[in-house]
Amino acid sequence: MASIDDCPYLKVSEEVQQAIHENRPVVALESTIYTHGFPYPDNIALASHLESIVRAGGGVPATIGILDGVARVGLDAEEVIRLAGAAGKPDTLKISRRDLGFACGMGSPGRRYNGGTTVAGTMILAHLAGIQVFATGGLGGVHRGAESTMDISADLTELGRTPVAVVSSGCKSFLDIGRTLEYLETQGVPVATFADGRTGNIDFPAFWTRESGLKSPMVLEDEATAAAVIHAHKSLGLQSGLLFANPIPEAFSIAKAEMDKVIDKALQEAAQAGATGAANTPFILAKIKDLTGKNSVKSNKALIENNVRRGTTVAAELMKLQTGINHGQASFQPAPQYQQIGRSGSTKHATSGTPETISSPVKQNTVTSPSVFVAGALAVDFSCDYAPISTTANKEPVLHTSNPAKIIQSLGGVAHNVARAANLVGDPVRLCSSVGDDLSGRAALDALATEGLEITGIKTRIGSSTAQYVAINNASKDLVIAMADMDILDEPAAQPGQPSTSTTTSSDTLNDLWLPQLQQSKPTHLVLDANWQSPALARWLDAAKSISAQVAFEPVSTAKAPRIFQLPRQTPLRTFPEASVHLSTPNSLELSAMYEAARSLGFFDRQDWWAVIDALGIPSTGARVAMTIATNSTLVDAGIPQQTIQLLPFIPTICVKLEADGVLVTQILPAGDSRLQDPASSPYILSRCFNLPEESSGVGGVYMRLFPAAEKVDGKDIVSVNGVGDTFLGTIVAGLAKRGKDAKIEELIDVAQRAAVLTLKNKEAVSPELASLRSML
Known part of the structure; x- marks a missing residue:
């Protein structure tokens, strides 16, 4: 080289x-x-x-x-x-x-x-x-009539002398494919076609169509075989390139007979227009686009995506062979947060590339699909703590003027904080979010690497700004007001007559990046924050249902919490026992916002809601006394336990964060749950279902328990309230995923509160000290 x-x-x-x-x-x-x-x-x-x-x-x-x-x-x-x-x-x-x-x-x-x-x-x-690996759409080749024009693409001679493996969908259909294959053979270029699940004689593909009518010289079963060929080719010192033909996905393939007619007409018009040499291919491609009504453009895009995806897997398999890692083990599923051992033997971080010590536990040369996905906001956070000059001054910042403050910048965003917490206390987590192509976005990617979070699920969106969150806190570190710019997760909304500045949307990324990752990894738990617009939430929920993942919903704020009840009509929120959402962790204000949204939108008028409420076994006279015994009169007077029960059919486990007053857990116990017969759980069984089995909706009873705060934190020890609730949820989800089907959420509340306290005392949105709690899960 x-x-x-x-x-x-x-x-x-x-x-x-x-x-x-x-x-x-x-x-x-x-x-x-x-x-x-x-x-x-x-x-x-x-x-x-x-x-x-x-x-x-x-x-x-x-x-x-x-x-x-x-x-x-x-x-x-x-x-x-x-x-x-x-x-x-x-x-x-x-x-x-x-x-x-x-x-x-x-x-x-x-x-x-x-x-x-x-x-x-x-x-x-x-x-x-x-x-060593290059993925593209189609290859140049020998043009029809080349015996008189000598019009042969330089791509072919380059393959004969430059040792790079090219993954393409063959060569363009309007070329002379037979002569192209002959020319490549003369140049000594290894040519093979991916079987793509087929057996028997397999054609070399013809770009827009899967078959050309010409048998492929060789056939590759999979990407690992392709990597083995590259490895052997290089080891032998051979200096030619390699061509691996990847057939267009079947759903986008155009019938050969149809395409042949289009190509014949395009070639005829090119000859009439005198389009030769470098102008020939662009002219023919444009004409084919016109004649196919843009079907060829869709096919073109699909095959390029398919080639890049396959080329990436080939490159990954090749690295396994060349570094001697994982011989004979399961196929490579990359995760950039894992450390890799370089040839020199030094440990390097797979994203930053510099030797360093990572605070979170990191696996070496062990690759698994994460059991927890977290989807939502990744933001740059600014925590502005009011710092009055006089100790006798009011603890609240003064409006309409400048205030002295201590400002701390960190990486945050609800989804990031939840993922960071879960990653610290549990197993690896996949964060699905977006950053802009700006300085903040690049800084965020670097910070993720430092934290030990992989960036596989992070999309860089051209023309968008990275999300930012600014929190204004009083002198006691309590939140006064916050400003959040999370538009990067929303569809770009252009002004009338003006084009959108962003070239990709969250909808595009859902289809092309995040949902395919979800289907591939099949995590047991998915956390969604309310920074998503309701249509996107609906699609995430549908995808979660298709893989039977448990969904946790983080309401984010009183303004965004109602979004879970504003899903499109075609995607209604399902009720227990097939609930769309399984867990939510609102504070008392977010709980009220969710309750009011459900009430005003008619959710409490639905028959499936009533069927679950009826099965809860709560007396028609109400359960105020029982609720007061389970919690306290202050909470009951505020209506907090009542609101949780009203929402249980849609969210069967609700943990209300009450700050210094602890956490209220209200959940539906399914019929047959062991806690219904456990004497230790008896004080927390608010009601039991006595309906006939066919009328019970699978309900066994209601569990309600007020957990006191794990620690009373002195005001002087509070560093930042940002990320405390997110830390709580991340710890719970990590515990649920780690413990599996038999996990009981009440057994995780204490450790989750302890984690929240660690963050409360730390300047970062999530305290790195959470790693010390791993053994408690």
Whole structure:
């Protein structure tokens, strides 16, 4: 590999260099698809999406292109936007091997050239950087009539001399595929097609169609086999590239007969227009798009995504072979928070790449799917504690003027805090959230790595701002007011007549990143915070039901808590025993907001609600005395126990956080629950179901218990109230996941409160000291 350190014409990003140094999977991505394929701003959205696919597979994306006369391997978000923004401009170059010297050399004394690299151009630069796997859409090839025109793509000769493995959907259908395969054989290029679940004779694919009518030279069963071929090829010192053809997903494949007719017409019009050489392929692609009514565009996008996904897995399997890790074990499921042992033997963090000590327990070379997913807000937090100059001054900040304060910045957001707490006290957790392509977003990703949280579920959204939360606290550290900008989780809302500034939406990311991860890992528990809009909450709930995951809902605030009762009509909130939400941890104000929302929206008029309420066994005269005995008269006068019971059919376990007064747990005990017969639980059984089995709705009774505060914290010991409730929920969910089906939430309240106290006394949104509580779960 050529040295890149002193070359002024080649810049490899620090992230890519670090990943290669640490033997992590890196996938090269070309850029002509953005400069000469998809229009602006669709090309930016596609670029971000393809990089997200690589990251979701545990790899590092290396988008390659020419910017300001310098070849870049690993374009960052701003550089991708600049390059993609040049799409369609006459001076935006399409760069193959022959063009690299011109684009870089002529840019030195004169203008700064920008350009997208073709397959050939990308292969060269990937190889110079040390990248072994490249995923793209389609390959160039031998054009029809090449026997007279000599029109043969440089991609083929590059494959003959540059040792990079290319994953593509074959070559474009309008090329002469038979002659292309012959030419590749002459160049000594190994060619194979992924079986993709098929047996028998398998065709080499034809881009938009899965079959070309030409048998593939070789067939690969899976990505591990492809990696083994690359490993052997390299070990033998062979210097050609490899072509692994990946058939388009069946759902997006266009019938061969239909496509043949379209291609014949497009070729005819290209000949009439005199579109030859470099202009030929763009002309034909544009004509095919017109003739297929954009069906080919959908297919094109689907096959590129499929190729990038498969290329990432190949790169991961190749790293396993080359580093000698996990031979003969289960297939690789990457998680960047785990440490890896580099060739030198030093322990390096898989994201930051620097030797360090991580406060949370980290597994080495052991990869498992997380049992807990947390989806919601990741934010940069600012805690502003009022610090009056005079000790006799009012403890409340003064409105409409500047106040002296101590301001602490940290990584926060409800979902992040819950995930951080659960990760510290339990097993690895997957955080699903978004950051913007700004300084705060990059800082947040670095901070996650430091905390030991993986970034597999983090989406960087082009054109969006990273969420921020500003809390104003009084001199006693009690919250006075908070301001939260969490719009990054919402659909981008453009003003009338104005385009949205964001190129991807939460809906896109749900479909393309988070829900596929949920289906793959099948966690036992999913935590959702109310920063999601109700339509997104509904889709998360449906996905959780499909994998039988237990759902915990964190209400976030009185303004957002009602969202769980504002789901779209087509996705109604289900009731016990098939409840959509299984646990919620509101404070008393959030509980009231949820109760009022359910009441005003008619949830208490539903027949399925009444069937559960009737089965609870509460006397028609009410249960005020029983509630007072179980809690206290102050809570009953405030209506808090009553509100929890009214909500139980929809949320069968509710833990109300009462600050210094402790935690009130109200839950439905299913019929046959051992606590119904346990003398130790008897004081907390508020009521029992005496209905006939067919009328019981599966209810056994109601458990209500007021837990006192685990510790009375002196005001001078309170450092920050931010993240205390999130820590409480994260600890509970970690305990439930760890203990399995037989877990009883009342056995976790004490340790969860202890965890909350640790955070209360710490300047961070979640105290790192939570790791000391692991043994209590």
